[in-house]
Amino acid sequence: MDKSQILNAYAFRHACKAFVSQKKISDADFDVILEAGRLSPSSFGFEPWQFLVVQNPALREKILPIACGQQQITTASHLIITLHRRGDDLKPGSDYLESFMRDVQKLPDDVHKMIGDFYAYFQNTLFKIAGDDYKVAEWAARQTYLPMANMMTTAAMLGIDSCPIEGFVRDDLEALLAAEAGVDLSKFGVAHITAFGYREAEPKRAKTRRSRDEVVRFI
Ligand SMILES: Cc1cc2nc3c(=O)[nH]c(=O)nc-3n(C[C@H](O)[C@H](O)[C@H](O)COP(=O)(O)O)c2cc1C
Helix, strand or coil, X not given: CCHHHHHHHHHHCCECCCECCCCCCCHHHHHHHHHXXXXXXXXXXXXXXXXXXXXXXXXXXXXXXXXXXXXXXXXCCEEEEEEEECXXXXXXXXXXXXXXHHHHCCCCHHHHHHHHXXXXXXXHHXXXXXXXXXXXXXXXXXXXXXXHHHHHHHHHHCCCEEEEECCCCHHHHHHHHHHHHCCCCCCEEEEEEEEEECECCCCCCXXXXXXXXXXXXXX
């Protein structure tokens, strides 16, 4: 790929405030966006996320006030709510992680044991988050920003706009998803929303960023 194509995609992407609601992303393009999310890296490869694609207009209307009335919620062609894992499933030795290593990662027994032990060491000693459900959930939630970013960049490469969204009442959105989508809140929390579609208007302001010197230090 031409280097300028990469940077053009980053320049094209902006936090789009409203989409042309009649203009839908093709299934083929949205499939590529979802694959970019699914193939994203995660700590130990445990993929502590789930992507809820919210295409039900009635449900979007209920999310709208929870998300501070942001028009992206109802005008987006496709809306993804990313859940992060939390709770007992993330504890070292949990049935969930044991079966994940066995059935998804298909680790041979010796590697399975080694990774399992290192995961406990990571939580206990390296990051010191073991036993603190809040810290473990936040650690999982942080990882979900990787698929979010990858999906937005992939969308931009396809000429599709997007908006990352944290402007919502998290407790209320979690309660709504528990009631309307059967989300088990002992296992999942809401990390963020990402809206995708085609811009209704050009961005009001040109992109601003600090200079390279302020952002990067070679040491
Ligand atoms: C984690 C996160 C949450 C954000 N939440 C919102 C939001 O709720 N609504 C919104 O319009 N923009 C939101 N933004 C967009 C930022 O305001 C925007 O990315 C930033 O101002 C830089 O502008 P640009 O993305 O257009 O280059 C969010 C961005 C991130 C990374």
